[in-house]
Amino acid sequence: xxxxxxxxxxxxxxxxxxxxxxxxxxxxxxxxxxxxxxxxxxxxxxxxxxxxxxxxxxxxxxxxxxxxxxxxxxxxxxxxxxxxxxxxxxxxxxxxxxxxxxxxxxxxxxxxxxxxxxxxxxxxxxxxxxxxxxxxxxxxxxxxxxxxxxxxxxxxxxxxxxxxxxxxxxxxxxxxxxxxxxxxxxxxxxxxxxxxxxxxxxxxxxxxxxxxxxxxxxxxxxxxxxxxxxxxxxxxxxxxxxxxxxxxxxxxxxxxxxxxxxxxxxxxxxxxxxxxxxxxxxxxxxxxxxxxxxxxxxxxxxxxxxxxxxxxxxxxxxxxxxxxxxxxxxxxxxxxxxxxxxxxxxxxxxxxxxxxxxxxxxxxxxxxxxxxxxxxxxxxxxxxxxxxxxxxxxxxxxxxxxxxxxxxxxxxxxxxxxxxxxxxxxxxxxxxxxxxxxxx
Amino acid sequence: xxxxxxxxxxxxxxxxxxxxxxxxxxxxxxxxxxxxxxxxxxxxxxxxxxxxxxxxxxxxxxxxxxxxxxxxxxxxxxxxxxxxxxxxxxxxxxxxxxxxxxxxxxxxxxxxxxxxxxxxxxxxxxxxxxxxxxxxxxxxxxxxxxxxxxxxxxxxxxxxxxxxxxxxxxxxxxxxxxxxxxxxxxxxxxxxxxxxxxxxxxxxxxxxxxxxxxxxxxxxxxxxxxxxxxxxxxxxxxxxxxxxxxxxxxxxxxxxxxxxxxxxxxxxxxxxxxxxxxxxxxxxxxxxxxxxxxx
Numbered sequence: 066x067x068x069x070x071x072x073x074x075x076x077x078x079x080x081x082x083x084x085x086x087x088x089x090x091x092x093x094x095x096x097x098x099x100x101x102x103x104x105x106x107x108x109x110x111x112x113x114x115x116x117x118x119x120x121x122x123x124x125x126x127x128x129x130x131x132x133x134x135x136x137x138x139x140x141x142x143x144x145x146x147x148x149x150x151x152x153x154x155x156x157x158x159x160x161x162x163x164x165x166x167x168x169x170x171x172x173x174x175x176x177x178x179x180x181x182x183x184x185x186x187x188x189x190x191x192x193x194x195x196x197x198x199x200x201x202x203x204x205x206x207x208x209x210x211x212x213x214x215x216x217x218x219x220x221x222x223x224x225x226x227x228x229x230x231x232x233x234x235x236x237x238x239x240x241x242x243x244x245x246x247x248x249x250x251x252x253x254x255x256x257x258x259x260x261x262x263x264x265x266x267x268x269x270x271x272x273x274x275x276x277x278x279x280x281x282x283x284x285x286x287x288x289x290x291x292x293x294x295x296x297x298x299x300x301x302x303x304x305x306x307x308x309x310x311x312x313x314x315x316x317x318x319x320x321x322x323x324x325x326x327x328x329x330x331x332x333x334x335x336x337x338x339x340x341x342x343x344x345x346x347x348x349x350x351x352x353x354x355x356x357x358x359x360x361x362x363x364x365x366x367x368x369x370x371x372x373x374x375x376x377x378x379x380x381x382x383x384x385x386x387x388x389x390x391x392x393x394x395x396x397x398x399x400x401x402x403x404x405x406x407x408x409x410x411x412x413x414x415x416x417x418x419x420x421x422x423x424x425x426x427x428x429x430x431x432x433x434x435x436x437x438x439x440x441x442x443x444x445x446x447x448x449x450x451x452x453x454x455x456x457x458x459x460x461x462x463x464x465x466x467x468x469x470x471x472x473x474x475x476x477x478x479x480x481x482x483x484x485x486x487x488x489x490x491x492x493x494x495x496x497x498x499x500x501x502x503x504x505x
Numbered sequence: 506x507x508x509x510x511x512x513x514x515x516x517x518x519x520x521x522x523x524x525x526x527x528x529x530x531x532x533x534x535x536x537x538x539x540x541x542x543x544x545x546x547x548x549x550x551x552x553x554x555x556x557x558x559x560x561x562x563x564x565x566x567x568x569x570x571x572x573x574x575x576x577x578x579x580x581x582x583x584x585x586x587x588x589x590x591x592x593x594x595x596x597x598x599x600x601x602x603x604x605x606x607x608x609x610x611x612x613x614x615x616x617x618x619x620x621x622x623x624x625x626x627x628x629x630x631x632x633x634x635x636x637x638x639x640x641x642x643x644x645x646x647x648x649x650x651x652x653x654x655x656x657x658x659x660x661x662x663x664x665x666x667x668x669x670x671x672x673x674x675x676x677x678x679x680x681x682x683x684x685x686x687x688x689x690x691x692x693x694x695x696x697x698x699x700x701x702x703x704x705x706x707x708x709x710x711x712x713x714x715x716x717x718x719x720x721x722x723x724x725x726x727x728x729x730x731x732x733x734x735x736x737x738x739x740x741x742x743x744x745x746x747x748x749x750x751x752x753x754x755x756x757x758x759x760x761x762x763x764x765x766x767x768x769x770x771x772x773x774x775x776x777x778x779x780x781x782x783x784x785x786x787x788x789x790x791x792x793x794x795x796x797x798x799x800x
Contacts, residue, residue, distance in 0.1 A: 167762070170550060170551045173551065174550075174551060174553065191549075191551060191766075192551075194552070195551055195552045195553070276657075276746070277656070277743070277745070278743070279743070279745065332636075332654045332657055333657065334654065334656050334657025334745060334746050335635070335636035335654065335655075335656050335657055465766065466766075469759075469763055473745075473747050473748055474747065475747075476745050476746040476747040477746060477747025477748060477749065478747070479746065480657065480658070480659055480746040480747055480749060482659055482746070482747055482749055483747060502547070502549070502767065
């Protein structure tokens with residue numbers, strides 16, 4: 066009797082476990098739509114016909130801008146209801162950019178694609194080849210983009226994403242310090258050596274080195290390779306992809322890299338990006354190969370800091386000194402979206418003639434389209450001047466994994482555990498592997 | 506004995522482990538078998554289409570991948586240092602604590618404490634100590650040798666890594682050894698003392714043989730865990746500078762999630778790590794079983 070009781074008790078427990086699991090699964094969807102419900106509460110009651118209900122899932126790696134985007138989406142919801150009589154509910158998902166890629170890839174792989182999602186412009190080929198992107202070329206928002214920026218998101222002759230964040234960057238310099246020492250940003254390697262000389266005599270380390278996170282030293286190759294390839298070897302990437310070129314051809318990149326490494330702050334591997342920004346802001350160095358995306362971090366430490374942006378010289382020809390123009394986070398429309406029209410409306414609304422300027426100004430993004438009319442930060446003006454003069458190049462599109470390998474090798478190169486020759490041979494091999502992997 | 510009474514206890518036992526088994530199969534077993542499958546493919550983690558490449562990934566990992574082989578060597582070096590040092594320090598601490606009278610509990614708690622902290626947090630704490638505190642001490646005292654690039658110099662960062670791992674791992678082993686030391690019969694020690702043995706002789710000839718079973722456990726626990734080391738390296742050096750302190754687990758992680766997203770290839774490397782750990786475990790079980798028979 067007692068055994069039976071025990072057994073039945075166990076069976077009940079097991080049943081509970083199973084039921085508990087399954088009901089958990091069921092709960093997920095209602096929770097999401099609950100959130101959405103609060104977003105879409107502003108329904109005018111007088112609309113003549115019952116509005117069509119549409120639900121959009123938007124995935125963005127912007128948790129820091131959640132408020133701004135949700136407010137903007139609310140405007141869109143009101144606009145869509147007024148103009149097209151469509152009641153849109155928008156479910157936003159904004160994970161941290163560290164995890165966003167993982168989460169997104171899981172979603173896509175499991176056929177649970179959000180209607181709109183953000184990806185990095187450099188990842189366009191991967192997503193395009195997997196068939197997750199759709200062509201946006203004839204959308205009004207795309208047509209209003211500045212031509213150089215449009216080029217950054219064009220792949221296979223199609224514009225497949227809407228750029229959100231785009232930046233012009235070279236290296237940062239301490240404007241005040243340069244003024245006090247009577248220096249101007251150098252245009253050639255020799256001029257750079259003179260500047261370094263003067264800074265050294267003034268007892269200021271010329272370059273800020275913050276190599277703890279490998280993406281920071283990587284910026285040195287992004288700049289030097291970009292400059293050298295765009296000026297002297299325009300077909301280098303095509304040749305590399307065909308296996309006919311080598312890093313040996315662009316060895317000139319080491320001229321500036323060696324110069325920076327030899328004239329930097331000490332103990333770079335113990336300085337992370339944040340710590341580097343703090344040191345730079347406090348005048349512990351004069352220049353830093355970094356982008357203006359660090360402006361916030363620098364100004365937080367020293368609000369009076371005058372940020373300068375200049376192009377990194379890579380040779381003794383001043384024409385080779387160019388600024389890097391690149392697009393990072395971009396918005397894509399899923400090819401599997403069930404509500405393409407409404408999703409496209411939202412995508413176009415991001416670059417709306419009337420409202421977009423306010424949004425981009427709030428987000429402190431750079432103007433990317435003719436609809437943007439707002440005053441930009443002085444350093445953005447400074448770097449845009451290079452673009453206006455034609456001294457700009459398109460950020461290089463390197464195969465998957467090549468950038469990461471460069472980052473690792475630059476760390477090792479500074480630590481002297483890798484020689485220049487090993488750097489070159491390893492990069493050649495990595496490139497070949499990446500091309501082979503992409504061809505499959 | 507009828508068969509009826511025989512299967513009943515088994516069923517009850519099974520029923521008790523069922524909930525745990527269910528979760529274990531869904532979250533551990535199924536992905537593991539998935540990993541075996543993916544290790545034979547060239548899947549990139551995203552594309553729905555992928556091809557079988559047979560054992561190609563394994564061949565590439567063991568013959569062409571210099572960084573993976575380097576990481577195996579580095580891990581082996583780390584394992585040797587960790588197995589010796591952590592057991593040595595754990596026994597030392599255990600003997601020291603057992604010799605205390607009142608402060609026993611106090612010391613035991615203090616030395617065990619780091620084990621309860623997440624290694625990631627411990628890593629960041631030590632990062633601060635290595636990059637800020639030690640240079641500060643060097644600047645203001647006579648210990649000038651402390652002003653080193655602890656994280657940035659490939660030679661020193663290995664020791665930085667060892668210090669962090671020992672700090673967090675020794676406490677756990679120490680508890681095992683304390684338990685073993687408490688099981689050493691008092692009368693044996695008394696007999697030795699009467700025979701005129703000094704404390705070293707007592708330790709060497711009485712205590713040590715009595716705690717050998719614990720030593721076996723300690724050795725294999727450290728062996729296993731140091732092969733799989735990840736958080737300590739991830740938090741302190743990130744495998745850097747460059748790949749100077751890259752261990753196997755970190756190499757796999759970067760292959761899959763940050764470098765070229767070669768999930769299939771990374772799975773193959775993970776299987777190799779699994780086989781290494783698996784072999785150690787087999788040897789461990791075999792030795793422990795032998796000891797049990799002897800005892």
